[in-house]
Amino acid sequence: MGPLPAPHDIPLPLPVSPLFLELAIVFLFLIHILFVALMLGGSLLTVAFEIRGRRRPDCDVLAREIAATVTVSKSLAVVLGVGPLLVMNVFYTVFFYSANALTGAAWLAVIPLVTAAFLLTYLHKYTWDRLAGAKGLHIAIGALASALFLVVPFVFLTNINLMLFPDRWTSVHGFLTALVLPNVVPRYLHFVTASVALTGLFLMAYFGRAGFPAEEVFREFDRRALRRRFASVALGATGLQLLFGPLLFFTLPAVGISWALILNILAGVSLAIVAIVLLTREVVAPGARLGVRYLATATALTGTVVFMAYGRHLYRESALAPQRTAIAARTAEFEETVLAAQMRAKAGIRHTKAEAATSPGEQVFRSICSACHARDTRLVGPPLTEIDRIYKGNPAGLIAWVKAPGKKRPDYPQMPAIKLTPAQYQAVAEFVLAVPGTS
Numbered sequence: 001m002g003p004l005p006a007p008h009d010i011p012l013p014l015p016v017s018p019l020f021l022e023l024a025i026v027f028l029f030l031i032h033i034l035f036v037a038l039m040l041g042g043s044l045l046t047v048a049f050e051i052r053g054r055r056r057p058d059c060d061v062l063a064r065e066i067a068a069t070v071t072v073s074k075s076l077a078v079v080l081g082v083g084p085l086l087v088m089n090v091f092y093t094v095f096f097y098s099a100n101a102l103t104g105a106a107w108l109a110v111i112p113l114v115t116a117a118f119l120l121t122y123l124h125k126y127t128w129d130r131l132a133g134a135k136g137l138h139i140a141i142g143a144l145a146s147a148l149f150l151v152v153p154f155v156f157l158t159n160i161n162l163m164l165f166p167d168r169w170t171s172v173h174g175f176l177t178a179l180v181l182p183n184v185v186p187r188y189l190h191f192v193t194a195s196v197a198l199t200g201l202f203l204m205a206y207f208g209r210a211g212f213p214a215e216e217v218f219r220e221f222d223r224r225a226l227r228r229r230f231a232s233v234a235l236g237a238t239g240l241q242l243l244f245g246p247l248l249f250f251t252l253p254a255v256g257i258s259w260a261l262i263l264n265i266l267a268g269v270s271l272a273i274v275a276i277v278l279l280t281r282e283v284v285a286p287g288a289r290l291g292v293r294y295l296a297t298a299t300a301l302t303g304t305v306v307f308m309a310y311g312r313h314l315y316r317e318s319a320l321a322p323q324r325t326a327i328a329a330r331t332a333e334f335e336e337t338v339l340a341a342q343m344r345a346k347a348g349i350r351h352t353k354a355e356a357a358t359s360p361g362e363q364v365f366r367s368i369c370s371a372c373h374a375r376d377t378r379l380v381g382p383p384l385t386e387i388d389r390i391y392k393g394n395p396a397g398l399i400a401w402v403k404a405p406g407k408k409r410p411d412y413p414q415m416p417a418i419k420l421t422p423a424q425y426q427a428v429a430e431f432v433l434a435v436p437g438t439s
């Protein structure tokens with residue numbers, strides 16, 4: 001693990017208890033992601049059935065019926081996305097901000113991408129009849145919307161994932177480098193597959209519902225055939241998770257793995273296996289009604305999702321714990337400095353005795369350099385221990401650098417030139433080279 005960048009947090013109290021925020025984020029995220037899943041899965045299934053519909057008219061009708069649900073899911077997905085986003089901002093301020101800043105361009109691109117995806121979805125939905133003679137074009141519009149729906153969660157997921165690994169922040173420059181984290185792609189596959197599984201489960205109920213006039217809508221499909229079809233979609237996707245799930249687990253960086261997490265995952269997996277058994281029975285021997293078996297399947301998969309969502313939270317909390325501590329320490333230090341300065345200002349004192357006693361070099365260092373350099377940890381710039389090794393006995397060299405810094409280390413940003421009086425340059429150079437324990 002690399003060094004942890006630990007900026008200070010915004011020293012404001014949380015508006016409610018942390019426990020409340022933790023529960024809120026798990027719950028709000030769950031209902032948001034449920035509709036994201038239905039939107040994404042619905043959009044993918046629409047395209048798949050519309051393509052089949054070129055040979056089988058019933059499949060085209062089916063695609064159109066599914067498309068009608070996608071715009072509803074997408075509206076709910078977006079509105080319900082505001083909740084988790086707000087809680088993230090309050091509860092994971094520094095982490096979330098850092099990840100957003102590091103993936104900046106891609107993160108902002110979410111807005112035009114989502115806008116385009118929505119407009120295309122409506123265009124697709126409302127041109128079904130008009131473009132009946134140009135089916136290829138119509139399918140292409142739907143496929144483009146689906147492709148955008150696939151990209152947006154990928155950006156979100158990469159961002160949220162990057163947030164968990166502060167030790168990688170210093171080596172990430174933009175979205176593409178954030179993808180290098182080993183668990184990003186498995187996490188994404190796991191999510192897309194889960195979306196298809198949930199959509200299958202939803203469509204089983206949607207087309208199997210009592211009032212659905214299947215005989216009037218379709219030529220051949222009846223409610224039972226539809227239910228069976230979506231049971232196999234749900235079954236296939238859930239089965240695939242037995243592959244993507246372990247792939248994700250074994251690519252997760254070890255920092256956040258705990259027994260609590262493993263137990264959560266095992267509980268989730270057990271329930272998924274129950275669902276797989278029930279869905280298999282639904283496919284080979286569909287029940288007469290959408291009854292007990294469906295309810296049991298839906299309950300089992302809901303349980304899986306809740307366990308996985310809670311596991312996700314546990315992982316995040318333990319992955320962030322070391323940096324949380326570092327940030328808390330840094331924030332406390334910051335608050336102390338601010339408080340002391342405020343008290344001095346109130347009392348009309350410019351320097352405390354202790355500060356007056358500090359050398360001019362130390363004063364320059366504290367007020368300017370310490371924003372980026374610490375004694376033995378990497379901040380924005382290298383630690384003093386490293387600097388001292390380079391410039392021991394050579395304050396002039398150090399001064400020359402500070403006046404006109406070069407670009408030396410590929411994995412650091414450029415240091416800005418710092419303007420000081422000649423006496424200050426000399427003083428800070430002497431101070432930096434004399435910090436105890438640095439060489």
Ligand code: HEC
Nearest residue numbers: 368369372380381387401406407408409412413414415418
């Ligand atoms: C805004 C952040 C920032 C501030 C403020 C800053 N530095 Fe730096 N410093 C850096 C970075 C980043 C590097 C690494 C640059 C590189 O390797 O290209 C660096 C590198 C250095 C080095 C190493 C040069 C070398 O040859 O390896 C020295 C010495 C140094 N800084 C001294 C200072 C002193 C003294 C001050 C205060 C007067 C100061 N820095 C203020 C960011 C900063």
